[in-house]
Amino acid sequence: MKNFFSRHISLRNRLILTSLALTGIPLIILVGASYSLLDTGINIGVNQPLEQGLNAALAIADKSYQENVNRISFQIVNLSYEPELRNKNRLQNTESLLKSAIRSNDLDAIELYDAEGALIHFVCKSGYEDQIPMTDRDRVIHGLQSKFDLVHRSGSENRILKAGKAIENGHGQIIGMLVGNQVFPEDYVRNLNEVQIKSQFYTEVDMLRGRYFVHLFGSFLALAFVVAVAAVIASIYLARKFTEPIGQLVQATHELAKGNMGYQLQRLSRDEIGELMNSFNRMSRDLEENRKKLIHAERIAAWQGIARRLAHEIKNPLTPIQLSIQHLRDEYNKGNQDFSETFSECTETIIQEVDGLRRMVQEFSEFARMPAPNFxxxxxxxxxxxxxxxxxxxxxxxxxxxxxxxxxxxxxxxxxxxxxxxxxxxxxxxxxxxxxxxxxxxxxxxxxxxxxxxxxxxxxxxxxxxxxxxxxxxxxxxxxxxxxxxxxxxxxxxxxxxxxxxxxxxxxxxxxxxxxxxxxxxxxxx
Ligand SMILES: Nc1ncnc2c1ncn2[C@@H]1O[C@H](COP(=O)(O)OP(=O)(O)O)[C@@H](O)[C@H]1O
Ligand SMILES: [Mg+2]
The missing domain is CATH 3.30.565.10 (Histidine kinase-like ATPase, C-terminal domain)
Structure with a gap:
């Protein structure tokens, strides 16, 4: 793995990955830590037994209230099926029936309306006359039209529970409306309200707490994201800035290897890498200089060789020339008969050798004269x-x-x-x-x-x-x-x-x- 990492990924990418790991890992830890910290911090002050108790109280309150509603509804529905009440023409004469219904039920008052919503009778337990307001006319009309049972509360502090029921005759026609009333005791309503308000408050606080958590953690996450993005950008920038001169150096050494002596790096930074580049430039200049010196030395050596060689080449024909001349002189001094033969032989040799010499000198001078090229x-x-x-x-x-x-x-x-x-x-x-x-x-x-x-x-x-x-x-x-x-x-x-x-x-x-x-x-x- 390590080998793969260092061999197959460029220095730049390695730097980027490393710095990302260096910022990413602590960031992830920080995010995790902040999550649990926020979570505990936000739940400080949460009293679970209290919450449970409150919920239980709410459930009991709800249940008792619902039981009241059911009972009143049941009793008023029952009443609506009394045969006396199902005859439109006899509705006026039902007061005693209603009074006896109050006595035998939990109802504290009963209202009876005709099909147009006009009140026919209002009967109640004694003492309640002033406490119970009549049902809103709108509600009565609505109840008559929709046949629905109307349950609602009214009166001071909503202490009065009202349950309505439309009355039908034998043919399914609506001929009137019964509304039962029950007056709750003062403390019952107060407790009911208390429990409801408290538990509602609690739910709200709970919701707020959740929202607060989401808000806090969300902003933290956003911050972390910004930091991460900044880290990515910074590490890419730094890695590039750091590896670019190294890339240049590598390129420069390739140039040197290719024989491009004297190659110079441009745009030197003022750090250690800049120093390295500087010394590379110096080395490259030195190499170029040495190369020139070497070439110069080689040329001189070559010329020395040429001169030695030329001297040798010139000496070669000199010997036969000298020998020929000596031979000519000896023969001439002897006064030999066939001197003319010797003469032509010897002069022929001399001419040939001198010719060779001339050719050689000419070629050499051509070779040596070579001026600078004309590009x-x-x-x-x-x-x-x-x-x-x-x-x-x-x-x-x-x-x-x-x-x-x-x-x-x-x-x-x-x-x-x-x-x-x-x-x-x-x-x-x-x-x-x-x-x-x-x-x-x-x-x-x-x-x-x-x-x-x-x-x-x-x-x-x-x-x-x-x-x-x-x-x-x-x-x-x-x-x-x-x-x-x-x-x-x-x-x-x-x-x-x-x-x-x-x-x-x-x-x-x-x-x-x-x-x-x-x-x-x-x-x-x-
Ligand atoms: N194409 C070639 N094939 C084989 N040998 C060669 C070839 N070119 C040059 N040489 C060798 O190099 C030597 C030097 O060549 P050169 O400097 O041109 O001098 P020269 O042609 O006068 O001999 C030749 O004598 C020959 O031995
Ligand atoms: Mg040749």
Whole structure:
């Protein structure tokens, strides 16, 4: 797991995840803790036995009240079925019936209305005459129309329970209305109210408590959410800020590895990473400087080698010249008959050797004179085409092929010298394939869009170069040919280097050789 974590997730994402964990975990704990804290805090002062008692009292009160309602309703309904009351014409004469109903029931008063809602009789227990108000006319009318039993309370402190019942005759017609009244004792109503109010208050407080909790915890959650979002944003920002310069450093080391010495980092921060970048820049500059020094030293060494070699090459023909002249002088002093023969032999040798010397000196001076290249926009594609067609015409036995990316960009180069490079390479290849059964020379020029480098490859099916000689073929005066100067490839190397490019050789003996050139598209200006 740990390996997976550190290997497959980028540094940046790891930083983000870590900081998220660092803020997220405590946040979750905090949210949990606050929940339980709020929960206990809010329930402080909640008295469960009291609440239960109150609920029980409410239940009892409700029940006793309902029992009263049921009893009164039952009695008034019963009364409404008295045959005397079910005859419209006899309603006026029912007063005694009503009075006896009051005596034998729990009813404290009875009202009787006709079908129009006009009061016919009002009877009550003695002493209640002033306490019981008549039922609202609206209610009576409503009761007559809807046939429903009317139960409600009225009077001072709602002490009077009223239960109504419409009276029907034998044909289901409503002919009147009975309303029974019961007066509750004062303390009964007060207790009933008390219990109801208290328990209602309690329910309200309970609800408020719930709402308060939701409110508090909700705001806490919202706060936590804001903190979490802020943490996410901050950690992404910080991780990016922190890893960006590291990414730049990594990129810079890649550049160095690619050989882009002297690569410099921009936008240095003023922290430790900035210092690191700074020392990277210093190192890179040093490397570039060292590389230049090395190249310089190499050049000097190469020139020393060339000078030594040249001295040696010049000494070689000097010996036969000296010997010839000595021979001529000896023969002349002897006064020999066949002197003229010796004379022509010796002068021929001298002329030949001097000729060779001149050729050598001329090539050397060409090689040595090489001034700084004259960079210009150069269409390398057409140079290649032209040269290939020229050599193909000159050597019809050899199969030349040219492949190149289309279009090939023009590059900044010294056209004359690049032509020299290609001629030298093609000449060598031509020499190498000349006596082989397969005679093929293939030239490729590749360029990838957006790249800063172009690649040219020359491949032949010639005799090839042994591995131990691969390094030396670029040295001046290294040749395996009878009439070779050994300067061709050293000129190639020198020109390509002057173009800030690279040339390398690969080969398999007997199969052929391959020369690879890298050329920058643009020259750096210093
Ligand atoms: N295409 C090639 N195939 C095989 N050998 C090669 C090829 N090109 C160069 N060489 C070897 O490198 C040597 C040096 O080449 P160069 O510097 O051009 O000098 P020269 O052609 O005068 O010998 C050659 O003598 C030859 O041995
Ligand atoms: Mg050559």
């Amino acid at each position: 210009q926009e150069t269409d390398i594609g057409s140079i290649l085409k032209e040269l290939v067609s020229f050599f193909a015409t000159a050597h019809p036995a050899i199969r030349f092929t040219l492949q190149s990316t289309d279009p090939l960009p023009s590059i900044e180069a010294d056209a004359e010298r690049l032509r020299r490079v290609l001629i030298n390479l093609i000449e060598n290849a031509t020499h190498a394939v000349m006596n082989r059964s397969i005679k093929k020379i293939r030239i490729q020029a590749n360029y990838a869009e957006g790249d800063s480098t172009m690649y040219i490859h020359l491949e032949d099916t010639g005799y090839g170069i042994p591995r131990d000689r691969l390094e030396r073929v670029f040295q001046p005066y290294f040749t395996t040919k009878e009439n070779g100067t050994g300067l061709g490839l050293s000129i190639v190397d020198r020109i390509i280097q002057d173009h800030n490019g690279r040339v390398t050789a690969e080969s398999e003996v007997g199969k052929g050789a391959r020369f690879d050139i890298q050329l920058p598209i643009f020259q750096k200006r210093e």
